[in-house]
Amino acid sequence: xxxxxxxxxxxxxxxxxxxxxxxxxxxxxxxxxxxxxxxxxxxxxxxxxxxxxxxxxxxxxxxxxxxxxxxxxxxxxxxxxxxxxxxxxxxxxxxxxxxxxxxxxxxxxxxxxxxxxxxxxxxxxxxxxxxxxxxxxxxxxxxxxxxxxxxxxxxxxxxxxxxxxxxxxxxxxxxxxxxxxxxxxxxxxxxxxxxxxxxxxxxxxxxxxxxxxxxxxxxxxxxxxxxxxxxxxxxxxxxxxxxxxxxxxxxxxxxxxxxxxxxxxxxxxxxxxxxxxxxxxxxxxxxxxxxxxxxxxxxxxxxxxxxxxxxxxxxxxxxxxxxxxxxxxxxxxxxxxxxxxxxxxxxxxxxxxxxxxxxxxxxxxxxxxxxxxxxxxxxxxxxxxxxxxxxxxxxxxxxxxxxxxxxxxxxxxxxxxxxxxxxxxxxxxxxxxxxxxxxxxxxxxxxxxxxxxxxxxxxxxxxxxxxxxxxxxxxxxxxxxxxxxxxxxxxxxxxxxxxxxx
Amino acid sequence: xxxxxxxxxxxxxxxxxxxxxxxxxxxxxxxxxxxxxxxxxxxxxxxxxxxxxxxxxxxxxxxxxxxxxxxxxxxxxxxxxxxxxxxxxxxxxxxxxxxxxxxxxxxxxxxxxxxxxxxxxxxxxxxxxxxxxxxxxxxxxxxxxxxxxxxxxxxxxxxxxxxxxxxxxxxxxxxxxxxxxxxxxxxxxxxxxxxxxxxxxxxxxxxxxxxxxxxxxxxxxxxxxxxxxxxxxxxxxxxxxxxxxxxxxxxxxxxxxxxxxxxxxxxxxxxxxxxxxxxxxxxxxxxxxxxxxxxxxxxxxxxxxxxxxxxxxxxxxxxxxxxxxxxxxxxxxxxxxxxxxxxxxxxxxxxxxxxxxxxxxxxxxxxxxxxxxxxxxxxxxxxxxxxxxxxxxxxxxxxxxxxxxxxxxxxxxxxxxxxxxxxxxxxxxxxxxxxxxxxxxxxxxxxxxxxxxxxxxxxxxxxxxxxxxxxxxxxxxxx
Numbered sequence: 001x002x003x004x005x006x007x008x009x010x011x012x013x014x015x016x017x018x019x020x021x022x023x024x025x026x027x028x029x030x031x032x033x034x035x036x037x038x039x040x041x042x043x044x045x046x047x048x049x050x051x052x053x054x055x056x057x058x059x060x061x062x063x064x065x066x067x068x069x070x071x072x073x074x075x076x077x078x079x080x081x082x083x084x085x086x087x088x089x090x091x092x093x094x095x096x097x098x099x100x101x102x103x104x105x106x107x108x109x110x111x112x113x114x115x116x117x118x119x120x121x122x123x124x125x126x127x128x129x130x131x132x133x134x135x136x137x138x139x140x141x142x143x144x145x146x147x148x149x150x151x152x153x154x155x156x157x158x159x160x161x162x163x164x165x166x167x168x169x170x171x172x173x174x175x176x177x178x179x180x181x182x183x184x185x186x187x188x189x190x191x192x193x194x195x196x197x198x199x200x201x202x203x204x205x206x207x208x209x210x211x212x213x214x215x216x217x218x219x220x221x222x223x224x225x226x227x228x229x230x231x232x233x234x235x236x237x238x239x240x241x242x243x244x245x246x247x248x249x250x251x252x253x254x255x256x257x258x259x260x261x262x263x264x265x266x267x268x269x270x271x272x273x274x275x276x277x278x279x280x281x282x283x284x285x286x287x288x289x290x291x292x293x294x295x296x297x298x299x300x301x302x303x304x305x306x307x308x309x310x311x312x313x314x315x316x317x318x319x320x321x322x323x324x325x326x327x328x329x330x331x332x333x334x335x336x337x338x339x340x341x342x343x344x345x346x347x348x349x350x351x352x353x354x355x356x357x358x359x360x361x362x363x364x365x366x367x368x369x370x371x372x373x374x375x376x377x378x379x380x381x382x383x384x385x386x387x388x389x390x391x392x393x394x395x396x397x398x399x400x401x402x403x404x405x406x407x408x409x410x411x412x413x414x415x416x417x418x419x420x421x422x423x424x425x426x427x428x429x430x431x432x433x434x435x436x437x438x439x440x441x442x443x444x445x446x447x448x449x450x451x452x453x454x455x456x457x458x459x460x461x462x463x464x465x466x467x468x469x470x471x472x473x474x475x476x477x478x479x480x481x482x483x484x485x486x487x488x489x490x491x492x493x494x495x496x497x498x499x500x501x502x
Numbered sequence: 503x504x505x506x507x508x509x510x511x512x513x514x515x516x517x518x519x520x521x522x523x524x525x526x527x528x529x530x531x532x533x534x535x536x537x538x539x540x541x542x543x544x545x546x547x548x549x550x551x552x553x554x555x556x557x558x559x560x561x562x563x564x565x566x567x568x569x570x571x572x573x574x575x576x577x578x579x580x581x582x583x584x585x586x587x588x589x590x591x592x593x594x595x596x597x598x599x600x601x602x603x604x605x606x607x608x609x610x611x612x613x614x615x616x617x618x619x620x621x622x623x624x625x626x627x628x629x630x631x632x633x634x635x636x637x638x639x640x641x642x643x644x645x646x647x648x649x650x651x652x653x654x655x656x657x658x659x660x661x662x663x664x665x666x667x668x669x670x671x672x673x674x675x676x677x678x679x680x681x682x683x684x685x686x687x688x689x690x691x692x693x694x695x696x697x698x699x700x701x702x703x704x705x706x707x708x709x710x711x712x713x714x715x716x717x718x719x720x721x722x723x724x725x726x727x728x729x730x731x732x733x734x735x736x737x738x739x740x741x742x743x744x745x746x747x748x749x750x751x752x753x754x755x756x757x758x759x760x761x762x763x764x765x766x767x768x769x770x771x772x773x774x775x776x777x778x779x780x781x782x783x784x785x786x787x788x789x790x791x792x793x794x795x796x797x798x799x800x801x802x803x804x805x806x807x808x809x810x811x812x813x814x815x816x817x818x819x820x821x822x823x824x825x826x827x828x829x830x831x832x833x834x835x836x837x838x839x840x841x842x843x844x845x846x847x848x849x850x851x852x853x854x855x856x857x858x859x860x861x862x863x864x865x866x867x868x869x870x871x872x873x874x875x876x877x878x879x880x881x882x883x884x885x886x887x888x889x890x891x892x893x894x895x896x897x898x899x900x901x902x903x904x905x906x907x908x909x910x911x912x913x914x915x916x917x918x919x920x921x922x923x924x925x926x927x928x929x930x931x932x933x934x935x936x937x938x939x940x941x942x943x944x945x946x947x948x949x950x951x952x953x954x955x956x957x958x959x960x961x962x963x964x965x966x967x968x969x970x971x972x973x974x975x976x977x978x979x980x981x
Contacts, residue, residue, distance in 0.1 A: 068969065069968070069969040069972065070969055070973065071969065071972060071973050071976050072972075109865075112865075112869075134895075137886065138886040138887050138891075141885055141886045141891070142885070142886050142887050144885065145880060145885060148925070148928075149932060152929060152932055152933040153865075153932055153933060159933065160929055160933050163929075163933075164922070164925055164929065167921070167925060168918065168921060168922060168925070171885075171917075171918055171921050172918045175914040175915075175917055175918060176911075176914060178895070178898070178914065179898065179902070179907075179910055179911060179914050182895070182898055182899045182902050182910070183902055183907070185899070186899065186902060186903055
């Protein structure tokens with residue numbers, strides 16, 4: 001079984017969606033329990049990755065490779081390194097929570113909802129495992145189909161606009177990557193990412209490819225100025241959809257930079273690092289200000305996601321300035337590590353924030369901040385969790401939000417203090433928009449009579465929020481295991497950055 | 503004097519001619535209530551023909567009747583899939599024809615004659631055989647389009663098709679005559695060498711241009727696409743599904759025979775012509791499809807854009823490109839039969855199900871039908887892991903390998919445009935509420951439901967296992 005652990009992790013949820021779908025709308029509970037069972041088994045299996053994966057070894061592990069298309073030399077090849085393992089664990093963890101979170105909330109065709117979630121989960125795991133560019137692309141694109149359905153069927157009033165925008169934006173980004181990949185394939189004769197990484201390319205070729213990759217992953221992350229699909233998609237998506245979108249899907253953009261831009265086109269990445277860093281800082285500062293004025297809670301958290309993901313891209317590309325400019329490998333490692341920790345942490349924090357908003361929305365059916373106020377008086381337990389996640393979102397030490405951001409700021413200081421200064425703005429702006437929202441939602445007097453009737457969270461919701469809270473605190477207080485898990489892979493990545501291709 | 507070998511090489515075609523005549527006779531002496539038997543007999547006839555094509559396939563390419571007829575791997579692949587999709591067409595069409603009192607023997611006989619035309623066309627070794635096969639195919643198609651005599655739309659479509667088709671045939675014939683004048687030969691094999699040594703290169707190029715026009719018309723590539731939307735919309739859906747599937751394979755076969763087998767030496771000239779056709783088809787097909795409200799018209803414009811992608815493969819002008827284009831033609835034929843198959847399966851007496859709005863809320867009425875249609879739409883749009891994506895991947899690759907990166911980028915950009923209208927169909931089915939009072943469900947005919955489901959699921963399965971099929975497509979162009 002362990003020989004095919006990765007395949008199992010990908011295909012179990014996908015295949016598990018079939019019985020869930022067959023349960024039909026007449027037996028919603030069968031569908032729910034089956035879906036939960038599949039998600040739990042997948043999560044337990046994903047835990048087996050930890051003993052199986054040797055964190056001291058920087059090589060790709062748990063390799064599976066079968067010939068897929070013999071005449072083109074395309075392989076069905078999977079493998080993981082520390083970064084993939086962490087992201088897969090995150091995906092499986094979130095996978096359970098979104099199914100529990102949707103339990104009673106989704107009343108319309110719950111079997112289809114659960115099935116779409118499971119398929120989505122399997123495909124996302126596939127993205128993190130694939131070591132063949134074509135296979136990666138297949139998972140990367142296929143993932144859009146269940147998400148399209150999730151937002152479009154179970155979303156809010158403007159769901160159709162939002163989901164079409166989401167699909168077309170992402171497809172727009174990735175089709176150019178496909179053209180780039182075909183070009184690479186014709187040069188290298190293989191879609192294997194390792195072969196592509198070793199392929200010599202001129203700076204001109206690299207620049208074209210860099211932008212092809214940049215469009216694809218910048219849309220996914222999302223980076224300014226192609227982030228506009230995200231607030232729409234988040235606002236209209238059902239809670240579970242928002243959680244998966246923020247917690248895992250955005251990470252695929254950051255992950256893509258690591259797997260494609262950095263190793264395949266390192267020189268162009270260095271040449272255009274200023275661009276990515278500039279866009280990242282814009283996201284951190286400018287989008288932070290935009291978040292400040294939002295009236296809609298989901299939109300606010302969506303913009304805060306864009307700002308936080310700015311740290312991921314900043315951490316990844318600041319490494320170029322450090323390695324190639326100053327030869328400072330340690331600082332570069334710190335930045336890269338910070339970016340990775342930020343990815344995982346943001347997965348937990350944003351997932352938790354959207355779950356909290358979902359809890360409120362289920363009770364009052366509005367996401368407008370002004371409709372709330374004084375919620376703490378009727379929902380003390382909810383208030384506890386909400387404040388905790390808000391603190392994590394603004395990067396309070398002791399929560400997971402602090403670790404990654406701090407590492408990235410520290411690293412960028414060594415590259416250029418000005419960059420660090422702008423990045424550090426997030427500590428102020430992030431706290432401002434998050435706490436301002438908390439103030440208006442939780443504190444104060446109850447001015448809306450419906451708020452007075454709200455019931456505190458039930459056991460199911462406590463489970464979901466409690467699980468997120470445990471993860472946020474664990475990562476904040478003791479990030480060492482996560483850092484250790486990814487350490488050798490990050491070191492390897494950073495050392496690779498020094499290899500010139502031209 | 504034809505010898506026994508020639509007859510054997512032509513066996514599948516001859517068998518079909520005899521079978522079609524027998525079916526016509528049988529129909530004349532058959533009581534109307536026995537007609538379902540005729541239906542199944544026709545399907546069986548096609549399946550036996552597939553067997554004859556595969557079983558009698560010689561290991562090496564052979565020719566019959568002094569090179570007029572070629573039986574090689576390319577012809578085999580095209581024939582197998584033309585016969586297969588036609589068998590699917592028969593199965594999907596039956597309930598529709600019964601509901602509309604069009605369940606007549608002519609439909610089967612005419613379609614089989616059209617298929618014989620396809621088989622001759624893709625096996626042509628001579629310009630005359632090309633023309634012969636083409637005319638057999640198109641004349642049968644004109645009659646099929648007019649099958650519903652009492653419908654004005656149908657008659658109008660048939661007249662349009664006939665007039666434009668005759669014009670295109672004239673162009674093709676004119677081009678052939680010029681090529682003959684320049685080279686002195688009608689045989690495609692001889693043309694191959696003669697094209698380079700002609701004393702009249704201008705005449706030859708002129709002939710080539712006219713032939714490309716004829717091919718463009720058959721493919722339905724812009725700017726020779728005018729007939730497609732009207733014919734698709736005007737024909738009974740049971741005929742549209744045929745016109746939209748097997749003849750596309752024939753059109754690829756014709757393009758391959760004329761351009762690659764015959765005028766391969768002029769590839770540097772026709773490459774650019776095809777590239778222009780491809781860009782125009784991609785642009786017109788995808789952009790005009792956006793504003794369509796009729797599902798059949800939408801699929802018509804989508805066909806035009808798909809022919810643009812097929813041309814991306816041909817532009818490569820090498821075995822790799824031909825294999826990609828052949829693969830694309832097969833994938834398109836399967837997707838197109840599936841798409842029209844779903845429409846046919848949802849149609850009822852008095853309800854055509856041909857407006858996009860007719861699909862509103864399909865997921866609530868019939869989740870399975872909605873799921874099948876969704877898979878077909880994503881496959882047509884080229885979203886992995888469905889079959890259509892890999893077909894697109896291969897033609898893009900062929901174009902890039904031919905050094906036409908710009909063409910591949912145009913193809914990629916229009917894939918995004920195309921995505922929009924396919925998504926719109928999914929949106930209507932999944933996100934919209936059903937219109938009160940309409941009742942749309944899948945046909946109760948078990949054979950339709952099972953075969954249609956298999957047809958669509960094949961798009962998913964082939965998305966994972968397209969290797970062997972592509973391997974087959976590659977092999978036939980090697981050596």
